[in-house]
Amino acid sequence: MAKGTAKRKFDIMMKTSDGVVIVREDVCRDVVKDRDAYVAVEGVFAAMAAGDAVNFPVVREAIGHADALYGFKSGFDRAGMALGVKSGGYWPQNMANSGISNHQSSVFLFDPDTGRLQAIIGGNYLTAVRTAAAAAVSISHLARPDASILGIMGAGHQSVFQLRAALQRRQFSKILGWNRSADALPRLAKLADEYAIPFEAVTPDAMTQADVIITITSSHQPLLMADHVSPGTHLVCMGTDTKGKQEIDPALFSIGTSFTDEVAQSVTIGEAQHAIATGLINEAAIVPIGRVINKDHAGRTSDDEITIFDGTGVGLQDLALASVAMRRAVEAGSATTVSF
Secondary structure (H helix, E strand, C coil): CCHHHHHHHHHHHHHHCCEEEEECHHHHHHHCCHHHHHHHHHHHHHHHHCCCEEECCCEEEECCCCCCEEEEEEEEECCCCEEEEEEEEECCCHHHHHCCCCEEEEEEEECCCCCCEEEEEECHHHHHHHHHHHHHHHHHHHCCCCCCEEEEECCCHHHHHHHHHHHCCCCCCEEEEECCCHHHCHHHHHHHHHCCCCEEECCHHHHHHCCEEEECCCCEEEEECHHHCCCCCEEEECCCCCCCCEEECCHHHHHCEEEECCHHHHCCCCCCHHHHHCCCCCHHHEEEHHHHHCCCCCCCCCCCCCEEEECCCCHHHHHHHHHHHHHHHHHHCCCEEEEC
16 A cells, blocks of 8 residues: 555544544654654654744743753644644653653644644653654764764763664764763763774863764753864754753854754754854854755855754654654554543
């Protein structure tokens, strides 16, 4: 059966069903793989740049309890017919206190034609793979084709997803890793060993060797300075998604070319917020990566150009991947449907 025909039949089935589909976290892991995330996220970025998808304003606040940040990301992808919201946030004491992930979220999908609730889907795994996929999309479209040394700053839970996704985009010959606490670096070294790639623990100034540098920390001050970055490097800034967070020297924005998932978030809650606040760049200098994907922007224009991807994380990424999880789980018979 053709893919389009199968999708239409699935959509009709969902519209005529009187139940709500539940997809558990473990099921998401079984039915959604890295390649699915890459294709979904790349498609979302392209749809946003073409005006076929809109990401609604983010709500993200400290709740005044358990040091938690809680919020909503929502949007509508007309191209993919995905409407919904991801609700969740960050509870920094979870792992230490109860052994569960510090990041907690769920995705709710609605029928765009009627507004009826279609599905509730575990969002923790999907958030991890879609975040890594966004970084991978930027590497595919912006890193030099001959990039061979990968640097990664941060060795938390998300770093493994980031590293694995990056290794599927380029044939890296060496990985440089830094973390505030070196005790966490073995998780990255283990993954590098699985790919038979040498891994070296370094200090931030050694990142001058890297052709691609991923930052994935929760820092509130710059860790990667301008003199740590060599000409031609592609920076992938994935940790800053809240006002006040910061991973890189704002001066890098004045010497590099800036790209992002969504400009409105980049200048308010993304890495670019600091360069904007100090007047180093203006909003017009930041390019949605979807324009590069759609061939409306050249992207990298020289081997010496420093490119920066400010990955703030948009709700449309979650909705696109949740839609894949819903469809795959229903087709595999691993979803649960309840009356509602």
